[in-house]
Amino acid sequence: MSRILIADDQNDVLEALRILLKGEGHQTDAVTSLAGVFQALEKKDYALLIMDLNYTRDTTSGQEGLEVIPKIQALDNTLPIVVMTAWATIDLAVEAMKRGARDFIPKPWDNDRLLTIVRTQIELGSALRKGRRLEAANQLLRGNAPNIIAESPRMRPVLEIVSRVAPSDANVLITGENGTGKGLIAQAIHALSNRASHSMITVNMGGLSEGIFESELFGHVKGAFTDAKADRAGRFELADESTLFMDEIANVPMNQQAKLLRVIETGEFERVGSSKTLKANVRIISATNANPHEEVAQGRFRQDLLFRLNTIEIALPPLRERREDIMPLANSFLRQHAKRYRKMLTGFEEKARDVLMQHQFPGNVREL
Template identity: 50%
Template sequence: MAKPMILVADDDADVRQALSLLLRDAGCEVATAASPAEALASLRQRRPELVLLDLNYRRDTTSGDEGLALLKQIRAQDGELPVVVLTGWGTVQLAVQAMQLGAQDFLEKPWENARVRSLVNIHLALADTRNRMRRFEEAAQSGETQDDEPVFHARGMREALDVARRVAASDVPVLLTGESGTGKTLIARWIHRHSPRREGTFVSVNLGGLAETLFESELFGHVKGAFTDARSDRIGRIERARGGTLFLDEIANITPSQQARLLHVLEEGMFERVGETQTRSTDARIVAATNADITQLIREGRFREDLLFRLNAVEIALPPLRARRDDIALLARHFLARFAPPDTAPLALSAGAD
């Protein structure tokens, strides 16, 4: 895999050297520029994945005017290139100006190395997700998508996927809502594939289909002898999802006692296998889904409001197909291509159907 390239534009040679060493150590390729002119020349030669841009240069070391002017020029040439501005003379007002001109973030000097690495990772992940999203949308419009990619054109799905794209790079819990068949599992998998946890495991559990007696064993695991049929140790879904994503489908169907047990794990980040006293930590991103009106269930006393608070840091509502009329022909072409017998001529919709 090619290393992401980052452009560091700063008039201070020590700053350029320090950031170059830090970023190369983090697995990035680095280009440097000592002036706005050099920065623009570098951008013309090769588009980086991220720019770290000083706001003050030798001609004016306090106002940030040179850096803001350079930011305007970068935005005029490339409206999507991620830019993080940095300055030793940072003020809230200057940060606001930079953000208004299109900067994604703001970093003051002297910096903490962990903060730099975190910002770089976040914005590289977001940029990668934007690029993937663009490719998927272009493929969807032409009907050329992978089997597990969302197929859409309708505005409602575009808005839902835009939210999914923005939250994928973070670890915040996501609640997917919508009627049965709207693609909640598909979107959950999409979020996982476009998150920093993409190399981890996507673990799905249908909570609506779990018996009360199996709930803890399925989620938390058990040790040999914990109950009659526990003939060996077994890890649960939460443990299997360590480093990845845990998809809790039909979350609204669990009982009050199951809600309490799940809430405890989400609040504490800890759990025990059934029959065991050793406490284990969790490390899974939570995505939940339901086709129920959870707000109504809360009013009826059938779902815990504090559990909902833990699940829906971001809620994504998926529209039903009847609200996506523009997608019907697109989906039909997609499934014709997907399920066509091998080694046959491509199938197509009739003129009247299309």
């Protein structure tokens, strides 16, 4: 179901279009002026705008509508605009398309043709928006699907939980010491999920200062602050229909946790500098090296936020408790680096293996 904005100064036209589009499963909002168009666009996102070109009484030139098309495009150049008028001419249609309209419908309209145009333009607009999101997301990505080495019995329950919960949309909280592979498990969950066709978006919450917290997560509009030279999508917007991995989640300051809770609960947020509410369908995977329940008990983390994050909780064991994985991991790393540096290295001497097996690895897999 798509949301369509209709602009026309005649109420009977608005009602006829509302009934026709409702029959196709669309939601509609109606306005009777061009000022109303801009007010509506500031508050909501629409899949399509159908607008009349004439609003002043006894005006038939279409200039009123033609003049605002570029202004609407400046607000959102992915929004398809279909114009309509009872005073249709070829020249008027061509001029409207030149200024940014996607199609032209004369009044009175043919229902079948109008519905075909609506379907086509909504599909094209959706494809364009997804392409823009993918382009922006690709700039943030690092790496691909993970290769998990886990032969230890301590890791079997972890892999079982991953395989069981990955296909769902349940939020997942991954806990464990630094270097235990929380990011790798997050990648695995995403790769096995129904969202795997979209790129997972990652953000290190511990690295976000309070000054950039909202801008990074929710985006900003041009001019929102000194360095905001252009509109920028935030991580939630980029992760629409995908997965957002929030690392070091326990480091989020208390005063920012309420803002995070709201978007996780509702999927709704506003870019910094804008009052327009956006909505994103995002699966949350978060990670922390802290004990989240202790953080709640100490008053450093909101309990209601923890409830939203840990629908499923996965605790990763430290490497010293999964010693069966030390040599398989070491051999894998050796092969990777031997190939990278073009060295003919095939394994470890017995003394080296003994040293590795006896070491406690306080830094876990990252230290290895």
